[in-house]
Amino acid sequence: MANDAGSNWSVIEDVTLCECWVRISHDPITGNEQKLPQLWKKVHTTFCEKLGNKRTEQSLASRWKKLNKEFISWRNALKQAQDNLLSGENLSDEALQAQVWYNAANKNKSFTRHECWNVVKGCPTYKIVGNGPPVVMNDTSLHSTPKDDSHVQEGDPHEVSEPTHHSLRPLGQDGVTEDATFVHGEPSQDGNGPPKVDSKVEILHEKVTKQIIKEGHGQKPSKYSTCFLHHRAWTESTGHKFEDTWDEQQPLEMILGKEEKEMTGLAIGVSSMKSGERALLHVGWELGYGKEGSLCFPNVPPLADISYEVELIGFDETREGKARSDMTLEERIGAADRRKMHGNALFKEEKLEEAMQQYEMAIAYIGDDFMFQLFGKYRDMALAVKNPCHLNMAACFIKLKRYEEAIGQCSIVLADDENNVKALFRQGKARAELGQTDAAQEDFLKARKFAPQEKAIARELRLLAEHDKAVYQKQKELYKGIFGPTPEPKPKRDNRWIIFWHWLLSLFYHLIIFWHCLLSLFYHLFRRERRKAD
Missing domain, CATH: 1.25.40.10 (Tetratricopeptide repeat domain)
Structure with missing residues (x-):
């Protein structure tokens, strides 16, 4: 069996890693209290005891990160298939639908780690919670669905288009899939840590403060409003960024008053914001991930105070009547x-x-x-x-x-x-x-x-x-300016000596021709007289 971290992993190794992780991280006594280095040290020890190989702690952690990503995507696919399963369809139909959803979210790759899934599916992180009734496709006509004009005119609000990076979000989540950066652009920060803000600190709650980065407009959302937002999250003690919807291109949908427990502090901050506003929130651990933290995704240590950079894209009031799902x-x-x-x-x-x-x-x-x-x-x-x-x-x-x-x-x-x-x-x-x-x-x-x-x-x-x-x-x-204009020829200056020598050479030339002709004449006369004498 290969031992180095870069070699291929066998099914037995993957299953064993999952068993060790479940056993150590969900230990009823120490599971939620131990820190990550301690957890992976125990996982590594148990893994080596079972298989006897020499894979490092780092290789186990890297492998688990990859498996965890696939498990979450498969859970989301199962959730989506379950929500859309029609009456009369059986579990095999659900599995087939889930595989389709998984393929769509993972570039046509199929989920093959069913042995590992059977080990971890009972963990709270991977439990499937239904979203509600499926989308109903009835045949009633839609009122006043606009038809896009065919002509092109300046300033017509129906004819322009905009740039966006746009990708499928993980299946089963309620977050918006469109990338909201196409409205306000990426945050100006480099993403290495929370932004530096000099604005006034507003105390929203004993454990929640806010500083405005960019002002918004309009009203603030009320209870049970459906809010759409982008956010980045860091642990204040370590500066570790554990969540970034800008990077994931997945805006978050949050219903105020129905948010998850770990989002309580974030919801308090969002409820104080206006559409288009961007702010820096500081949330105490009591209104975040609590005393236990999160050992799965997102990875948040226990007792972690959190910094959020948040932008409220917009919100729907309760008059819409229900959640999108x-x-x-x-x-x-x-x-x-x-x-x-x-x-x-x-x-x-x-x-x-x-x-x-x-x-x-x-x-x-x-x-x-x-x-x-x-x-x-x-x-x-x-x-x-x-x-x-x-x-x-x-x-x-x-x-x-x-x-x-x-x-x-x-x-x-x-x-x-x-x-x-x-x-x-x-x-x-x-x-x-x-x-x-x-x-x-x-x-x-x-x-x-x-x-x-x-x-x-x-x-x-x-x-x-x-x-x-x-x-x-x-x-x-x-x-033309670089190479300059074409130089004009300079007029030649007359020189008397040059003219004299030209005349003299011409005269000498003509004298030579004259003497040549004269000698030729005398030669012909001499020959003629000689022939007469003979």
């Missing part, structure tokens, strides 16, 4: 459509930041996890709301001169519809502003292919041609 398809699309229309109204008032928050909230209702379940007309209904939101966000970004983000939003729409004229037009316009004229021209030409009568496209192509001509003339002048 409890809504039917029409209800979710309807809620998204209302957000989109509200965003359009704000766009017309030039309140671009607020408009983008409404568009992102709309996208939160119909994110990738939701779209993955839809086919045929249901998918078309959702795209009729989702794509205009991305296009509208791109319009906002172009107005704010955030062109790279606008390109990202357009790319999301083009992934679903590669011939979308508005997405091509906005992407081309953003690229042109960034100086990427060749790529911009390619976008405009492709857009013109599908909308040859659009004057806006023709105008942009004309502007590109004029720009290229101006750049050429400017470069021509620049290079």
